[in-house]
Amino acid sequence: MKSRIHLALGYQPPGIDLRRQLWTKFLSAIPADEIALDPEEDIDDLTRSKLNGREISYAIHTARTLARAEGRPLRLEHLETVLEVRHEFEDSLKEAVNKVSIIGDPKESIKRKDTILADADGEFKS
Numbered sequence: 001m002k003s004r005i006h007l008a009l010g011y012q013p014p015g016i017d018l019r020r021q022l023w024t025k026f027l028s029a030i031p032a033d034e035i036a037l038d039p040e041e042d043i044d045d046l047t048r049s050k051l052n053g054r055e056i057s058y059a060i061h062t063a064r065t066l067a068r069a070e071g072r073p074l075r076l077e078h079l080e081t082v083l084e085v086r087h088e089f090e091d092s093l094k095e096a097v098n099k100v101s102i103i104g105d106p107k108e109s110i111k112r113k114d115t116i117l118a119d120a121d122g123e124f125k126s
Contacts, residue, residue, distance in 0.1 A: 013050040013051060013052050014052060014053070016047050019046075019047045019049075019050075019051065019056070020043055020047045022053050022056050023039065023043055023046045023047060023056055024039050024040075024043060026056060026057055026060050027039040027060065030060075030064070030074060033073065034064070034067075034073050034074060035073050035074045036072070036073040036074065036075050037074065037075055037076045037079075042076045042079075045076065045080070046079060046083075049083050049086075049087070055086075059079065059082045059083060059086065060074075060079070062082045063078035063079045063081070063082045064078070066078045066081060066082070
């Protein structure tokens with residue numbers, strides 16, 4: 001959730017090799033009886049999302065909560081659900097930023113969009 005943002009600091013997400021290490025590290029810390037996926041086999045699907053370490057940790061935590069609510073061990077489908085919802089949320093934020101650009105002062109809107117909310121590729125910075 002992105003709420004009460006007072007200051008946004010932009011930085012590039014870690015590269016794919018570091019994201020792979022982060023996913024592997026966090027998933028390997030889950031007890032074997034609470035996980036039903038093989039990080040080595042499923043890691044490529046997960047590293048496609050350009051997340052930082054905090055976002056990866058939160059995604060895993062949320063997916064584990066979904067799995068516990070179902071009374072099942074963590075599966076790839078739980079993680080994919082969380083990543084899809086996150087992606088949809090990011091898209092809705094981009095739409096909101098674009099609406100602000102249309103409604104507000106164009107110079108100020110573009111400045112906010114380019115320097116605070118979006119990186120050079122138009123990706124929302126968290």
